[in-house]
Amino acid sequence: xxxxxxxRTLLRGALRPPDxxxxxxxxxxxxxxPQERMARYDDSxxxxxxxxxxxxxxxxxxxxxxxxxxxxxxxxxxxxxxPDEDWVSDEAGSHRLYWTDERITGGSDPxxxxxxxxxxxVGGSMVHYAGYCPRFHPSDFEVRSRDGxxxxxxxxxxxxxxxxxxxxxxLPVAGDYWPWGDPHRYPxxxxxxxxxxxxxxxxxxxxxxxxxxxxxGITNGSFGNRPHCIYRGYCLQGCKVNAKASPxxxxxxxxxxxxxxxxxxxxxxxxxxxxxxxxxxxxxxxSDGRERFQRADAVAVAGYSIETPRLLxxxxxxxxxxxxxxxxxxxxxxxxxxxxxxxxxxxPDEMRMYKAPPPEICSEQFYxxxxxxxxxxxxxxxxxxxxxIEHAQHVLGHGHWGQALREYMRDYNHWYxxxxxxxxxxxxxxxxxxxxxxxxxxxxxxARMDYSQSENDRKNIAYGKQTLHDIFDAAGAQDVLVTxxxxxxxxxxxxxxxPERSVVDSDHRAWEVPNLFVADGSVxxxxxxxxxxxxxxxxxxxxxxxxxxxxxxxxxxxxxxxPRRRSRPALTGADAG
Amino acid sequence: MAARDFRNAExxxxxxxxxxxxxxxxxxxxxxxxxxxxHGRYPDxxxxxxxxxxxxxxxxxxFERVESTPPIRFFTDAEARTLGMFCDLVMAQxxxxxxxxxxxxxxxxxxxxxxGFRYADMPEDRETWRRLALGLDAAARQHGAGDFAGAATxxxxxxxxxxxxxxxxxxxxxxxxxxxTWKVVSRAILSAFYSHPWAWSExxxxxxxxxxxxxxxxAGQRENWEGAPAFETDPVKDTEQRGVQGT
Numbered sequence: 007x008x009x010x011x012x013x014r015t016l017l018r019g020a021l022r023p024p025d026x027x028x029x030x031x032x033x034x035x036x037x038x039x040p041q042e043r044m045a046r047y048d049d050s051x052x053x054x055x056x057x058x059x060x061x062x063x064x065x066x067x068x069x070x071x072x073x074x075x076x077x078x079x080x081x082x083x084x085x086x087x088x089p090d091e092d093w094v095s096d097e098a099g100s101h102r103l104y105w106t107d108e109r110i111t112g113g114s115d116p117x118x119x120x121x122x123x124x125x126x127x128v129g130g131s132m133v134h135y136a137g138y139c140p141r142f143h144p145s146d147f148e149v150r151s152r153d154g155x156x157x158x159x160x161x162x163x164x165x166x167x168x169x170x171x172x173x174x175x176x177l178p179v180a181g182d183y184w185p186w187g188d189p190h191r192y193p194x195x196x197x198x199x200x201x202x203x204x205x206x207x208x209x210x211x212x213x214x215x216x217x218x219x220x221x222x223g224i225t226n227g228s229f230g231n232r233p234h235c236i237y238r239g240y241c242l243q244g245c246k247v248n249a250k251a252s253p254x255x256x257x258x259x260x261x262x263x264x265x266x267x268x269x270x271x272x273x274x275x276x277x278x279x280x281x282x283x284x285x286x287x288x289x290x291x292x293s294d295g296r297e298r299f300q301r302a303d304a305v306a307v308a309g310y311s312i313e314t315p316r317l318l319x320x321x322x323x324x325x326x327x328x329x330x331x332x333x334x335x336x337x338x339x340x341x342x343x344x345x346x347x348x349x350x351x352x353x354p355d356e357m358r359m360y361k362a363p364p365p366e367i368c369s370e371q372f373y374x375x376x377x378x379x380x381x382x383x384x385x386x387x388x389x390x391x392x393x394x395i396e397h398a399q400h401v402l403g404h405g406h407w408g409q410a411l412r413e414y415m416r417d418y419n420h421w422y423x424x425x426x427x428x429x430x431x432x433x434x435x436x437x438x439x440x441x442x443x444x445x446x447x448x449x450x451x452x453a454r455m456d457y458s459q460s461e462n463d464r465k466n467i468a469y470g471k472q473t474l475h476d477i478f479d480a481a482g483a484q485d486v487l488v489t490x491x492x493x494x495x496x497x498x499x500x501x502x503x504x505p506e507r508s509v510v511d512s513d514h515r516a517w518e519v520p521n522l523f524v525a526d527g528s529v530x531x532x533x534x535x536x537x538x539x540x541x542x543x544x545x546x547x548x549x550x551x552x553x554x555x556x557x558x559x560x561x562x563x564x565x566x567x568x569p570r571r572r573s574r575p576a577l578t579g580a581d582a583g
Numbered sequence: 584m585a586a587r588d589f590r591n592a593e594x595x596x597x598x599x600x601x602x603x604x605x606x607x608x609x610x611x612x613x614x615x616x617x618x619x620x621x622h623g624r625y626p627d628x629x630x631x632x633x634x635x636x637x638x639x640x641x642x643x644x645x646f647e648r649v650e651s652t653p654p655i656r657f658f659t660d661a662e663a664r665t666l667g668m669f670c671d672l673v674m675a676q677x678x679x680x681x682x683x684x685x686x687x688x689x690x691x692x693x694x695x696x697x698x699g700f701r702y703a704d705m706p707e708d709r710e711t712w713r714r715l716a717l718g719l720d721a722a723a724r725q726h727g728a729g730d731f732a733g734a735a736t737x738x739x740x741x742x743x744x745x746x747x748x749x750x751x752x753x754x755x756x757x758x759x760x761x762x763x764t765w766k767v768v769s770r771a772i773l774s775a776f777y778s779h780p781w782a783w784s785e786x787x788x789x790x791x792x793x794x795x796x797x798x799x800x801x802a803g804q805r806e807n808w809e810g811a812p813a814f815e816t817d818p819v820k821d822t823e824q825r826g827v828q829g830t
Contacts, residue, residue, distance in 0.1 A: 090638075090640075091640060093640075094638075094640055094641040094644050094791075095637065095638065095641045095790075095791030095792060095793045096641055096644055096645065096778070096791060097774075097777075097778060098774050098775070098778035099641070099644045099645075099778070101696065104699055105699050106696070106697050106698060106699040107697065107699065108697055108699075108700075108701060108707070109699060109700045109701070110700070110701055110702075110703050111700045111701065111702055111703065112702070112703030112704075113703075116702055116703065117700075118700060119699050119700035120697075120698045120699025120700050121698070121699065124699055198800060199800070200800035200801065200802075201800065201801045201802025201803065201804065202802070204801075204802065205802060236792070236793070236794070236795070236796025236797070237796055237797045237798070237800060238791075238792040238793050238795075238796050238797060239792070239797065240791075240792075240793070246638065246793045246794075247793070247794075352592050352595065353802070354590040354591070354592075355590075355802040355803040356802070356803055356804075356805065356812075357802060358789065358804075358805065358809075360788060360789060361789070361797040361799075361800050362797070362800050393788075394777040394782065394783065394786060394788050395773055395774050395777040395778060398773040398776070398777045399769075399770065399773055402769055402773060405747070406596060407673050407743070407747055407769070408672060408673060408674070408675045408740075408743070409603065409604050409607065409675040410596040410602065410603060410604055411673075411674070411675070412604075412607065412622075412674065412675045413594065413595065413596060413604035413605075413607070414595065414596065415777070415782075415785075415786050416607075416610075416622065416624040416785060416786050416787075417589075417592075417594075417595060417786075418786040418787065418788060419786070419787050419788075419812075420589070420592075454703070456703075484591075484592035484595075484598070485592050485595050485597050485598055486597075487597075
């Protein structure tokens, strides 16, 4: 072990990220993000960049570029959450955290949306993700070359690695030493695990499967003004403690401090193109029932894998009659979900799986292709920790209702749950389109998502399910319950090196529109078996670096004659120069 | 009443020959607070006793579920009769006290609350529930009954079972796939039932824990305020150990 590493281990949580003060900008006594000093821009002021969506992608991009002096406005369709007032320790009461507007889901294996994978409000889906923050493996970026399936990325793991390291410090991520993929350590020590996770880990060990604690974006020990996790178990309902990482607490405060405006309750309905120049000029959006237009030098769409394609497809013009940047019919294609069946096991002891964060332990031993398994690519194993409503759906998914369902639910405290994340492959016919006959409250046609599995996908899911079953058998579980589901969303506007087969280039720039960027998970050509949040942030962190190299300082000098922004935030001493 | 050892799993349906549980009447009656039908797996545990430790916003939300039952505003009387019976069967609520599941579903539909997706071959959620009412009656008639609510219990059970297995056919069910209908309506029913603190007490769930949190995470451990299951203490051994003399 190097001396430098010894020192880092000793300091752990005391280390603060060098270029992100978010955790220190939060208030000690309340959870809401301080907004008193936030800049306000006029719609007519052509900001350097308007970002659509304040989730993992949009939040991180705003922070990075605001730090570089860019004038940034983020338009977010949902609210600017106040965890104290808006969030509850309650499953059914957390409905507002999800994208609940109508969407159509089709195909032979339709995907449940809403609560399962779609966020709303500042912080995006990371407000209600479990908290797992694994990196992708180096193999994920070249699955076509290695395994003959999916698609190669136009970038490599090593392009993202410095951004992974930086973000793991910013969130921060807690976990054991990680032996899989590109082996690495985490800045925070692993959290304690509950009895159920311990039993599952023991069962896995008997089968030669190694499970490790983490990696989770949950502070272990206080971090700035973010307190320690209290193990209340409601990670998926929004963290009232501010211990779990989401852009709301990890990047938005620093973005605001550096002059970004986060404009909530603004639903963007169209990215506007100047047909003459072929460049975008800003976005049309609805706020308080009134239609407005924000001018911008460039537009970054960060609405995630369904709303990003929907916005582009709904933004038609003479140049792009079938949707912005879609003359090659690629927008919306290759949208992906991960196969995420769950298996619950019953133990003699009470496990009370509602305690401790749902993400506890994880194995990536089955992540890479193993030809003996009979399919390409693999899956990871993770803990789930469902609360009563979620567990009831699990029991019903196994086929029990009535008295049998009630009996299983009265037994809730004896159960523990594992899930897999199967890497399902990108297929062009799995796509987001527009349901022209169904419109939202603004009269904009809603999205339709069609999803069907391939033969490889089915084999992968079946193998993973059997593995979980075996782990519980080895752990001494007395009964098991199995249910099928999906998790996460990526793809839909993928990056590539061929304009015929992708929407954006390796710098997230639309092939067909030079000042339009996609800055969210929809750019991913494949998804690995890792939860996507950290990789979305890392991609965008890299994008910000690429943009800053090209554009830093250029725009403000050019437009001294233009209208001023309405107010200026007070700058701290550190930024004034 | 036979004492059970819940370290064993013999009471669980998967492990029983007919896949059905033993009668819940073998459990004690709930002694503290209310559970649905007063089944007492944790007979002395009432999650509402802990509410002073919850944050104000959560407390208000949870107590509203206990203190005010929303009236039926979305369904017609006839629909409410059919669907009320249906919800009672799905949740095995065969007597009072009952959690008013249909009223909670009705409120959600009346307010137009959506879940964020609709299957391509399904109508919107409100229409799904109305057609379900028609479809249950149609299926009951196939068994010779006049309608679903008035049918014999075994006919009702067969109809619900066929819906859960996606096996209903004819009339409504030729246009609306039963398996997806079951997914849509069961999602709403489970969400209503297990959002209610009476159900939390029944299953021994610790409930909201902010700002207090949980500290005892290990197997077989519980916080000092969490409820003990029925039959955990053998009264004979207990009195001996504590030196308590019976009279």
